[in-house]
Amino acid sequence: MRPMTTTGQAAPSNAVAPDVGASQAPVRVFVVADVRVYRELLADALASEDGFEVDGSAPGDIAGMAIGMTEPGVVVVDTGSVPGPGGVRALAAAAPTAKIVAVGIPDDERAILTLAEAGVAGYVTVEQPLGELVAAVEAAANDELQCSPRVAAALAKRVATLADGRQGNGDQRLTRREREIAALIADGLLNKQIARRLSIEQATVKNHVHNILAKLGASRRDEVAVLLRTHG
DSSP, X not given: OOXXXXXXXXXXXXXXXXXXXXXXXXXXXXXXXXXXXXXXXXXXXXXXXXXXXXXXXXXXXXXXXXXXXXXXXXXXXXXGGSOHHHHHHHHHHHSTTSEEEEEEEOSOHHHHHHHHHHTOOEEEETTOOHXXXXXXXXXXXXXXXXXXXXXXXXXXXXXXXXXXXXXXHTTOOOOHHHHHHHHHHHTTOOHHHHHHHHTOOHHHHHHHHHHXXXXXXXXXXXXXXXXXXXXX
């Protein structure tokens, strides 16, 4: 039977129906969360959305190994399930081609910037609904950023600060020892730990840290990682 048009007349026999199967490949997602119920709910919710395929899920302590056996395009991470920025970087290393979307972050500028420094490509705060997670995952897969206005404002402010820092401090290069200490700061080590690692006095480390922050135009230790990438 030939289909009818909206006017009640038969449609032309040569009419071409839209090819609903000719869509792009689904976004492959891996979910990281310690609480099993939460993890399964996130995975089921994303799997039920058109255009998504869940590769798997795991708690934070084994996520790196589990992700290594799949090839997700996006890793959705409950930030409470990994040990800070270092844990996020470890996940990024386990899936170097994947984008990281952080879930459950506080709507706080410092937390957002810390995650940005660790390489997070999408953000869903504790107050945002499931639809925002879907949008963030889709945006990250397309190399775009979907985030709240507050997140966008924080990131824009940071970019402006970095630009000013490059103009004012770009000619001040770190020494070899300063680069070494800056890398340890970026890994989250404290002055006492750095001193022990490098077999130098803690007061010496403190002086180096002061010089590093001044040269990079930073005001806090947690800004060092992103500034290192900016200054090369």
